[in-house]
Amino acid sequence: MRRLLTILLMLGACSIAQAQKGTPANMVHVKGGTFVPLYGSNNQAIAVQEFIMDKYPVTNAQYKAFVAEYPKWKKSEVKQLFADAGYLKHWASDLSVGSNAEKLKDSPVINVSWFAAKAYCECQGKRLPTVNEWEFAALASETKKDASSEPSFYQRSLDWYSQPNPKYLPPVQESFKNYYGLYGMIGLVWEWTSDFNSALIIGESRQNASLDRQLFCGAGSTGASDVKNYVAFMRYAFRSSLKANYTVANLGFRCVQDVPAKITAKK
Amino acid sequence: MVGIFCLGIASSCGTKTTNAEILNSLNETAAPTEMPVIEAELTDAPLVPAPITRKHPAKVVVRLEVTEVVKKLADGVDYTFWTFGGSVPGKFIRVRQNDEVEFHLMNHPDSKNPHNIDLHAVTGPGGGAAATFTAPGQETVFNFKAINPGLYVYHCATAPVGMHIANGMYGLIMVEPEEGMEPVDKEYYVMQGDFYTKGAFGAPGLQPFDMEKALDERPSYVVFNGSVGAMTGDNAITAKVGDKVRLFVGNGGPNLVSSFHVIGEIFDKVHPEGGSNVNTNVQTTLVPAGGSAITEFKVDVPGNYVLVDHSIFRTFNKGALGMLKVEGPDNLAIFSGQTEQKIYLPEGSAIQEMPKSETPKAAFASNKDMRMELGKTLYAQNCQACHQAEGQGITGAFPPLAKSDYLNADVDRSIGVVAHGLEGQIKVNGEVYNSTMPKIKLTDEEIANVMTYVLNSWGNKGGEVNLDQVKKAKAKYKH
Numbered sequence: 001m002r003r004l005l006t007i008l009l010m011l012g013a014c015s016i017a018q019a020q021k022g023t024p025a026n027m028v029h030v031k032g033g034t035f036v037p038l039y040g041s042n043n044q045a046i047a048v049q050e051f052i053m054d055k056y057p058v059t060n061a062q063y064k065a066f067v068a069e070y071p072k073w074k075k076s077e078v079k080q081l082f083a084d085a086g087y088l089k090h091w092a093s094d095l096s097v098g099s100n101a102e103k104l105k106d107s108p109v110i111n112v113s114w115f116a117a118k119a120y121c122e123c124q125g126k127r128l129p130t131v132n133e134w135e136f137a138a139l140a141s142e143t144k145k146d147a148s149s150e151p152s153f154y155q156r157s158l159d160w161y162s163q164p165n166p167k168y169l170p171p172v173q174e175s176f177k178n179y180y181g182l183y184g185m186i187g188l189v190w191e192w193t194s195d196f197n198s199a200l201i202i203g204e205s206r207q208n209a210s211l212d213r214q215l216f217c218g219a220g221s222t223g224a225s226d227v228k229n230y231v232a233f234m235r236y237a238f239r240s241s242l243k244a245n246y247t248v249a250n251l252g253f254r255c256v257q258d259v260p261a262k263i264t265a266k267k
Numbered sequence: 268m269v270g271i272f273c274l275g276i277a278s279s280c281g282t283k284t285t286n287a288e289i290l291n292s293l294n295e296t297a298a299p300t301e302m303p304v305i306e307a308e309l310t311d312a313p314l315v316p317a318p319i320t321r322k323h324p325a326k327v328v329v330r331l332e333v334t335e336v337v338k339k340l341a342d343g344v345d346y347t348f349w350t351f352g353g354s355v356p357g358k359f360i361r362v363r364q365n366d367e368v369e370f371h372l373m374n375h376p377d378s379k380n381p382h383n384i385d386l387h388a389v390t391g392p393g394g395g396a397a398a399t400f401t402a403p404g405q406e407t408v409f410n411f412k413a414i415n416p417g418l419y420v421y422h423c424a425t426a427p428v429g430m431h432i433a434n435g436m437y438g439l440i441m442v443e444p445e446e447g448m449e450p451v452d453k454e455y456y457v458m459q460g461d462f463y464t465k466g467a468f469g470a471p472g473l474q475p476f477d478m479e480k481a482l483d484e485r486p487s488y489v490v491f492n493g494s495v496g497a498m499t500g501d502n503a504i505t506a507k508v509g510d511k512v513r514l515f516v517g518n519g520g521p522n523l524v525s526s527f528h529v530i531g532e533i534f535d536k537v538h539p540e541g542g543s544n545v546n547t548n549v550q551t552t553l554v555p556a557g558g559s560a561i562t563e564f565k566v567d568v569p570g571n572y573v574l575v576d577h578s579i580f581r582t583f584n585k586g587a588l589g590m591l592k593v594e595g596p597d598n599l600a601i602f603s604g605q606t607e608q609k610i611y612l613p614e615g616s617a618i619q620e621m622p623k624s625e626t627p628k629a630a631f632a633s634n635k636d637m638r639m640e641l642g643k644t645l646y647a648q649n650c651q652a653c654h655q656a657e658g659q660g661i662t663g664a665f666p667p668l669a670k671s672d673y674l675n676a677d678v679d680r681s682i683g684v685v686a687h688g689l690e691g692q693i694k695v696n697g698e699v700y701n702s703t704m705p706k707i708k709l710t711d712e713e714i715a716n717v718m719t720y721v722l723n724s725w726g727n728k729g730g731e732v733n734l735d736q737v738k739k740a741k742a743k744y745k746h
């Protein structure tokens with residue numbers, strides 16, 4: 001089963017890789033560093049290499065252009081294995097959002113599977129961020145790279161987690177902009193990561209501390225005595241509820257790139 | 268189930284369960300049996316499904332939908348509840364011992380979060396939590412056999428568990444013993460829970476969850492059935508004189524343990540902690556967070572019986588108050604009508620005792636309509652527990668405000684009552700009251716608003732009370 005999936009996955013991937021020159025438009029540079037993630041390494045700090053990240057989550061308009069170019073990602077043609085029945089369910093048809101098209105063109109695309117998000121990024125010569133990259137970039141407030149110890153910062157997340165989804169998601173440019181110039185890392189949509197299920201919570205969160213490490217794909221920690229960790233908890237829990245062909249009404253994505261060798265060399 | 272989550276994607280995960288094995292084991296449990304298949308009847312509190320009359324086990328299909336909804340937590344206060352079935356507490360589930368339950372958990376596509384369910388009635392790891400971990404827009408199914416009879420709590424166990432429970436993700440499942448339950452006349456579902464809002468008790472608007480208060484176990488609200496007033500006034504549960512009443516009582520927590528008590532009744536029977544033992548003649552029964560109790564009593568005397576958490580500040584200051592209205596003929600041999608309910612009055616003031624309360628800054632009313640609006644909320648928060656939702660009072664204990672001759676005869680005097688409290692004998696609409704009304708800690712502005720509301724409600728004489736009148740009346744009527 002697993003091999004089969006892997007093969008299909010390769011077939012599904014985009015064959016076009018674009019040449020990279022400098023930091024492309026609408027992406028920002030995130031300088032590497034270290035942070036302590038909630039799961040996976042016994043509370044040891046993890047190093048994150050510098051990377052370049054999309055300023056905004058991918059929008060409906062951008063995704064429409066992608067589907068136009070790669071018809072196998074049309075609603076009507078996509079394979080169930082790669083995207084469940086909810087794929088692009090907020091679109092009226094294969095290439096049209098429908099009556100709300102104008103309103104939603106700059107809103108994040110949602111209802112896309114991990115396979116679809118991955119293919120999209122690859123076709124732009126990019127990739128999905130890892131959980132660690134994403135979490136590292138999401139630690140920033142408006143003014144600080146690491147705002148994880150500021151109550152007002154994690155309250156922003158808590159408030160968002162406990163608000164029902166709005167009827168129409170706002171344009172990506174209107175959302176919260178953080179220190180790096182990344183928009184909507186918090187308060188807009190959940191976002192796919194390449195290794196979204198590597199730190200499984202598997203729905204039995206109370207046991208994570210004691211569970212067999214191998215069984216659960218990562219060492220658990222319930223030492224989240226800090227409120228701030230609860231915020232990360234929510235994201236890890238969300239990610240681990242997913243499968244790669246799932247589509248969710250508030251789950252979008254953005255892409256990243258490695259820093260081209262030249263730029264790195266200059267430093 | 269673990270394997271499924273790791274399937275097909277490069278990860279550091281090494282699990283030995285293969286997908287095929289999982290499918291096999293699922294098929295086994297789902298194998299066809301001789302048993303009849305029944306779709307479970309699910310009910311919202313305070314109702315419970317009909318008692319089970321079957322004499323044989325069945326396969327019972329339960330379909331529970333998780334939704335995240337904005338609803339009323341108290342008058343003027345909204346909250347985003349995470350629910351099993353649309354309201355708090357979750358739907359009541361009723362099965363029979365040795366039934367095989369096929370459990371479907373659907374997470375609504377509009378949910379922001381994944382959820383799952385841990386049923387304490389399940390024998391098996393996690394009580395179904397891992398098997399039902401469900402992303403928004405997905406459905407999961409698992410099977411279990413209800414081996415042990417009893418009244419069990421179910422709840423969400425998704426990280427962070429505390430937050431999911433604090434947002435209302437709990438309910439009850441009754442596993443009736445094979446021999447069935449003794450028939451009674453009325454059955455009701457009552458579940459307590461504590462809530463943690465950014466604003467203090469009564470602070471209006473959509474209140475976000477406050478993680479800090481939850482960690483410190485300092486709830487802003489403690490309520491029965493999901494909101495302040497969910498079981499009072501028109502929502503009170505009812506019975507007739509002579510009825511045997513059974514309450515299925517649960518406590519979702521997440522933090523507090525409940526001292527469950529019904530003022531004016533003695534539980535003839537209690538199944539402590541929802542188990543098989545029976546205790547008799549109980550006044551107050553302890554209901555642990557994540558636990559339950561079944562209480563039974565016969566109501567012999569008409570009147571209003573108040574359900575409380577006898578950790579009593581929670582009742583008068585945080586909302587843990589419900590009501591059972593019993594109608595029928597008096598029974599003077601059992602209750603003469605003179606017994607004092609005022610035993611709880613010294614603690615009765617809703618606001619008075621709040622230590623260092625940051626009473627929300629009252630919005631300033633610039634006209635009568637605004638006074639009415641603000642007054643309505645103030646009434647619900649400060650007066651309704653005693654004078655009742657329609658101002659009708661409780662004969663013998665709390666005088667009516669509706670069409671009250673005492674009130675309408677001299678408004679200034681009544682302002683004095685609210686500002687300074689009142690003790691001693693008064694006559695309202697021909698009925699003598701000799702009791703105590705505690706001083707209610709309200710600002711002059713708030714008194715003006717609540718009195719304007721009272722005067723313009725339930726057939727009273729109308730008019731507007733302003734700040735000036737309050738100041739003068741307070742000075743004139745000092746008790």
Ligand SMILES: [Cu+2]
Nearest residue numbers: 382423425431
């Ligand atoms: Cu939940």
